[in-house]
Amino acid sequence: MKKATVLSLLVLLFSACNYGFSQELKLNDLEYFETQGVNVLVYSNLFTGGFNDEKTAGIELIHHGVRTAQGGAVRLSSTPEQWDLVPEIPTRKVDKESKSIEATLRYGDYDFDSRVVVTAKGKGVEIAIFLDKPLPKELEGSAGFNLEFLPSQYWAKTYLMDGRINRFPRYVVGNTITRPNSEKLKQFKGYVTYDDRGTGRFIEPLPLETGRSIILAPDKPERLVKITSHEADLMLFDGRVLAQNGWFVVRSLLPAGKTGKVLTWTVEPNAINDWVRDPNIGFSQVGYLPSQQKVAVIELDKHDKPLEKASIYKIGNDGKATEVFSGNIATWGDYYKYHYVKFDFSSVNTPGIYYIKYGNFKTNNFLIENNVYDNITDATSDIWIPIHMNHMFVNEAYRVWHGEPFKEGYLQAPPNTDHFDLHGQGPTTDTKYKPMETIPGLNVGGFFDAGDFDIETGSNIGVVQNFVKTWEYFKPLRDQTFVDEKQRYVDLHRPDGTPDILQFIEHGTLNLVAQAEIIGHMAQTLSNSVLDNYHHLGDAASITDGLPYNPNLGPYEVAPDGQSSGVKDDMWAFTSRNAGLDLRAATMFAATSRVLKGYNDDLSARTLQQSKRLLKEATELLAEQPQDSLGWRAISANMTTNLQLYISTKEQQYKDKFQELLWPALDKNVSFTILTALEAIPHMDIAFKEKLHPYVVKYKEYIDELENDNPYGVPIGLGNWARSGTIVSFGTTICFANKYFPDIIDASHAFKTSNWLFGRHPYHNYSLVAAVGAARPKKVFYGNNRADFSFIPGNVAPGILFRKPDHFENYDDWPFLWGQNEGTIGGNTNYLIFGSAFKNLVK
Ligand SMILES: [Ca+2]
Ligand SMILES: [Ca+2]
Ligand SMILES: [Ca+2]
Helix, strand or coil: CHHHHHHHHHHHHHHHHHHHHHHCCEECCCCCEEECCEEEEEEEECCCCCCCCCCCCEEEEEECCEEEEEEEEEECCCCCCCCECCCEEEEEEEECCCCEEEEEEEEHHHCEEEEEEEEEECCEEEEEEEECCCCCHHHCCCCEEEEEECHHHHCCCEEEECCEEEECCCCCCCCEEEEEHHHCCCEHHHCCCCCCCCCCEEEEECCCEEECEEEECCCCHHHCEEEEECCCCEEEEEHHHCCCCCCEEEEEECCCCCCEEEEEEEEEECCCCCCCCCCEEECCCCCECCCCCCEEEEEECCCCCCCCEEEEEEECCCCCEEEEEEEEEEEEEEECCEEEEEEECCCCCCCEEEEEEECCEECCCEEECCCCCCCCCHHHHHHHHHHCECCCEEEECCEEEECCCCCCCEEECCCCEECCCCCEECCCCCCCCCCCCEECCCCCCCECCCCCCCEEHHHHHHHHHHHHHHHHHHCCCCCCEEEECCCCEEEECCCCCCCHHHHHHHHHHHHHHHHHHHHCCCCCEEECCCHHHHCCCCCHHHCCCCCCECCCCCCCCECCCCCCECCCCCEEEECCCCHHHHHHHHHHHHHHHHHHCCCCHHHHHHHHHHHHHHHHHHHHHHHHCCHHHCCHHHHHHHHHHHHHHHHHHCCHHHHHHHHHHHHHHHHHCHHHHHHHHHHHHHHCCHHHHHHHHHHHHHHHHHHHHHHHHCCCCCCCCCCCCCCHHHHHHHHHHHHHHHHHCCCCCCHHHHHHHHHHHHCCCCCCCCECECCCCCCCECCCCECCCHHHCCCCCCCECCCCEEECCCEEECCCCCCCCHHHHECCHHHHHHHHHHHHHHHHHHC
């Protein structure tokens, strides 16, 4: 009896210890601090994005499955914006012994280095900042340690600063002051994010609270974090004062004149005992054809025990649900952080309304019916694309999406100009226009690039080609949109007797042909000249004042005749000549000339003329350039261009050149090249198709390998921009391959793309196409209405973004990460092709 009591006491004691240990953060093999429910990442992701601060780097917290904090670093402002300076991180050392990660943070502009050391300590981590030299004078009062918290996960929750109770605001309403611009630290490359309206002053947010200890979200254990600072005040800021994509920032200033350990924080994220993430049951929100294969992929926490069975319930007309199928769960295996199992319910093939039940988890309902895919492209073609028509007024019922933008036209960009959207003007203008002179006539046609409002010429060329392809392969006669180029007016849901796709081709061509005729060659881009109107959110017509810039007027002055202004808001044309781009434009013009004949004969004739001229000039220019300097992108563009030229001209030289480039490219990378080869089939002879056969066999091997690579069987990208685009192309390729080689490529593989887009993917199971997927499309996207936490119907999100070393993510309450949520005109018109090809295949 006594013995037993001692034993049970021992067991109790042992499990108590165990319990204590399980709460402690461990430094794991993937080099981050971990306990069940808490991951603290220390510079697993660096500030290396193409667009400076992408809010995906620094010290990060993944709290019960959600990345709720990031940006942990020495920063130079209290609420860093996208274009504020970010530190380089030249060294990062992981010390298993002392359970610590140390990194050097460097600001080259100020020759300022600091060391950040993060050490596991009990239930949290200690973050210590070391300076080997005192803070540079100019950074005193500016350099501090920041950690940023995701507003959408914290707003409306409570916080305590030194015991004082408060609530995180749903919308930013805070106090600010202004300071002279001379005190503002340099932003990225010297750009300025704000328009000071001539005041010479910048805005500085004041802290919401200050103290030594903050508890965030005591009302929500999943989000509860305690931060204690030992030497300096903690300040809480709301970054949304300066930028809608700002986060809540906890910050301490670094002291002036000190070296050694200058700041210490203890950060303790609460871990819920034995927390296990809910299963993510991935399925097609759009639904299924009765005849198709139906396999749900269930993403499970590694601490979760897979169940043996799942079932399907059918919802009757009386509202009652009945189990109609129960099937076994099959293991797929581990993929990064989670464990994956599959549930095959293909045998359920009666049309109806269903849901999946896995243990206690029920999904939302979905349809099985022959018509489920009929409308998958309508939102994109009827809503998203027309809303992105530039230089037009776009109306929908009672709502105006935007007025007519850029009425003042475009100015010639001055030479040697670097640009924040990854463009530039070379050493000369390459045109007859003087720097800052208006280039008349460019403000016509064209499509906004994405969530921003520039015309990317290369992308617009691709977009027009996508429309031409859609028209020539699928002939969609759909007419739901009124487009009047004379009125510069678009009205959604108002048929006007002309297929919309022809009007899209015409609209894209109008801008591109204007570039060719007026500039003489293609511009790189028509884009914003100042950063403070590049990040514009809202009506595109209000980006500029509609009046041409007049250097004789003072800043913000309007001429007495009301015809010009002194506001430097005009867009610029970046006009450095690129022969490769001209060649691409020449092929696109040849194609549009073909399509527009009989619809707009004048435009058809103009495009043909520009096609011939640019082809001749670009060929001559390219002949002067060294060929071996061409990268694979250029070779691939060149291959497509020669094919398009052959289709348009039927000249043997282009066919030869196309094949000369094609076969080695196929040898090198079959999955990347084969779609172009498949598209060529109708225009080539039988021998071409035969020669392609072994490559299609190789492509089939690639498809099979993907089944082993990940549980979804699609090409998942791990870069800084998620890869729905690649998965869309993968689906299009399968549709084309199945059309020409049905004995090798089975049509069923195309459903992997539709499944992924419509909900069968990691992180959550929402459709990545806005408003498509009747039951549960994503709620927020990165479009020009992102500040409203909304979406533009038909947008395709890049989707599931990989964060190193093992986390997939797609926020559905925070639209502002472009790598997850921004649709582009290029990507969305590619989706139009996939959707059209897929609907054909389904038929
Ligand atoms: Ca852009
Ligand atoms: Ca129409
Ligand atoms: Ca203007």
